[in-house]
Amino acid sequence: MGLTSPWYFSAIPRDDAAKVATYAEAFGELDDPAGFGAKWGPRTTERRNGGCYNFSNRAQCNWNGGVWPYETCKAGTALVNLLQTYPSQRTASRATFERLLVTYAHAHTRSHAEQLLPPHVDEDLHPDDGYWITRRKLHGISPWSGTGGLGGPRDPLRARGTHYFHSTFNDLVLSGLVGVRATDDGLELAPLTHLRWWLVTRLSLRGRDVAVAYDAAGDRYGLGAGLHVWLDGEHVGSAAQPLRDGDHAPVAVPPRVRLAWDGSRFVRCSPALSTPPRATFWEC
Numbered sequence: 001m002g003l004t005s006p007w008y009f010s011a012i013p014r015d016d017a018a019k020v021a022t023y024a025e026a027f028g029e030l031d032d033p034a035g036f037g038a039k040w041g042p043r044t045t046e047r048r049n050g051g052c053y054n055f056s057n058r059a060q061c062n063w064n065g066g067v068w069p070y071e072t073c074k075a076g077t078a079l080v081n082l083l084q085t086y087p088s089q090r091t092a093s094r095a096t097f098e099r100l101l102v103t104y105a106h107a108h109t110r111s112h113a114e115q116l117l118p119p120h121v122d123e124d125l126h127p128d129d130g131y132w133i134t135r136r137k138l139h140g141i142s143p144w145s146g147t148g149g150l151g152g153p154r155d156p157l158r159a160r161g162t163h164y165f166h167s168t169f170n171d172l173v174l175s176g177l178v179g180v181r182a183t184d185d186g187l188e189l190a191p192l193t194h195l196r197w198w199l200v201t202r203l204s205l206r207g208r209d210v211a212v213a214y215d216a217a218g219d220r221y222g223l224g225a226g227l228h229v230w231l232d233g234e235h236v237g238s239a240a241q242p243l244r245d246g247d248h249a250p251v252a253v254p255p256r257v258r259l260a261w262d263g264s265r266f267v268r269c270s271p272a273l274s275t276p277p278r279a280t281f282w283e284c
Helices: 004-008 017-031 069-085 095-106 133-139 170-176
Strands: 180-183 186-189 197-205 206-213 225-233 235-239 244-246 250-252 259-262 267-268
Touching: 004 069, 017 069, 017 259, 069 095, 069 170, 095 170, 170 180, 180 197, 225 259
Parallel strands: none
Antiparallel strands: 180 186, 186 259, 197 206, 206 225, 225 235, 244 250, 259 267
């Protein structure tokens, strides 16, 4: 929560560089194994906090160190806001967001420790061992044998994890990976990923159908390298990706594009989208 609220609500003035840097130091704890960092996602309590970090009680729901999808998605949204609307900080980068999102997705698939079929999503996940703590407590499974809080085979909590959507994972994909930021006067695409290719379709925005594709090499979708945008099924333009310094070589990253809005239609883009051959485009 300490990482979430200041950035989620833009409470820190963007024009105060010193204050921004001071508060952004906290994001250094996100991946720190002694802080919030863990194999299956960020802990809800720093591991170094011996008094608060514990798994000693039998209550079903605790914020004493377990990984909560609900809190993870809030921290993810806060991180997206920091990366897209504040000056660059040494404690947080697009790699930070990508690690958070990939770990978060991994924890919600059949690849997690319990191998449950169908996949189970509940309130809190063990940060190191990858099992759903609340599920084991409800069903009285070791290490919480005898804790079962279920009233019988028809208890609605028994299968809660098969349809429990206590997160905003889809929002993190759209706002972070794809970088969609809708404002009163425009649409901005500010992707936060190093993924080599991705595509989102059927995104409804102000009555328009928006689709966005990114292809680093240019051979995945046959449209050439870069970011490509469609409105109402019409391919409106493309923008080449810039190169950023990686650990050993330049790394291609998606460009940042803004489409202005005049109340009834998109009217211009910045930077201007190019027009690849063999395509009909809306003019910016």
